[in-house]
Amino acid sequence: MYNSHYLDSKSVHKFGGSSLSSATSYLHVASIIKDHCRIGDWVVVSAAGKTTNKLLSIMHSSSTSPKYALEMLESLRDYQTSLINAAPEEMHALLLAQLSADFDTLSKMVWANKAECKSESEWCCFGEIWSARLLATVLLSSFHHTVMVDARKILIVKNDEVDFQMSRNNLRQHLSKTTEALSIMTGFIAADNNGCTVTLGRNGSDYSASLITNLLNARALYFWTDVEGVFSADPRIVKSARLIPRISRSQIQILAQSGNTILHARTLLPLQSNNCNIVIKSSLKPLKQGSVVTVKAQPHVSFLSKTNEVCLITEERSTLLSQEHILYELPEEQGGGCLVSLESVRRYPKLENQYILVDMLVFYSNCKVDKTLTFSLEQLGINFKKYNLHSTGTLSLIVLHDSISNDEFSKLHEFAIHAETQSEAFNEELMGEN
DSSP states (O other), X not given: OOOTTOOSSOEEEEEOGGGGSSHHHHHHHHHHHHHHOOTTOEEEEOOSTTHHHHHHHHHHHHTTOHHHHHHHHHHHHXXXXXXXXXXXGGGHHHHHHHHHHHHHHHHHHHXXXXXXXXXXXXXXHHHHHHHHHHHHHHGGGTOSSEEXXXXXXTOEEETTXXXXXXXXXXXXXXXXXXXXXEEEEEOSXXXXXXXXXXXXXXTHHHHXXXXXXXXXXXXXXXXXXXXXXXXSSOTTTOTTOOBOSEEEHHHHHHHHHTTOTTSOGGGGGGGTTOOOEEEEEESSSTTSOOEEEESSOOSSOEEEEEEEEEEEEOTTGGGGSOGGGEEEEOOGGGTOOEEEEHXXXXXXXXXXTXXXXXXXXXXXXXXXXXXXXXXXHHHTTOOEEEEEOSTTSOEEEEEESSXXXXXXXXXXXXXXXXXXXXXXXXXHHHHHHO
């Protein structure tokens, strides 16, 4: 029996590796799915815990120290075996046999010393396969028809770009051959047009969820994470950070661009033609309201974001960069140039030692209270330069030439939010007088 508020259209739910790190975690995720999903919905999963990192370590060690690689492989086998305890006991034998076959394949890859000729993707893909297969089995007790979907059968990458036409055709064929079910799909992995395994890069599982949402034309996309939603600042640093219950896509795009890890900027790209809501909720506290990302603009949204070790590139040298690697272009009237992540700069050998490492603050608010922020920085004695990136004055970018502590960042957040609250109250008072 399913909750009456569900519509006929499908929804997609994404669970990350931290939500699937133990057998108990699998059972907890299964209970969330039971309460929030129905037959016809799709669930996208990452590899459990640190499985992907472990597989990469095994791959690298196999070419230099195969015996050590096999020791790590045995440890990973023990971990994956422990997760099977989440499944019904009558399914253990089948799951163990499947797992054993996979580890036999990995052992052969180590002994054959094929690390240099097997791609990272061919090593990494096992993690998501194990997660999807196990979760689909765990859910059989709640959903009579649950199917594990290997994303390589659906998502096709051609010339480093997703081929939406081929992927959509593959999905149609899959749906035509499959009785309607709750589908558990592997995140992160896809196939090229030759059928070889590829991965979708950083935050690839989130990207997988956005892609299948696009292909299904789903009504909603849920990201189940270890935080309760979108906050006015990182709640792990700022205890007074406020939950933002509703935020627009354009506003979340700014937050993603500023380096916030709640949602990667690339994750939003496949959803540009889809008007679905994006819901961010905590898998640890599923009853909490979370945050909804809507297409429509939302009033009274503000946030303060801090990113450490960003590269400040001069106007002259910024011409060497591809547009996709630029976080922010700085106004010409203020000296020009751009800000780029350290990870992206390392792609350009000509830019080695040709940048200044700075910290970056991004402040977004519907109220023009950024003067309070700059005044607070001056009071703290921090060397900075401020850039206004929106003509409306709602987005301020501050480049910090001095590092800022978490305590100082928390104080800045309190000053900014307090000033915004006063500004909102003043505007409401004016409206009341009119």
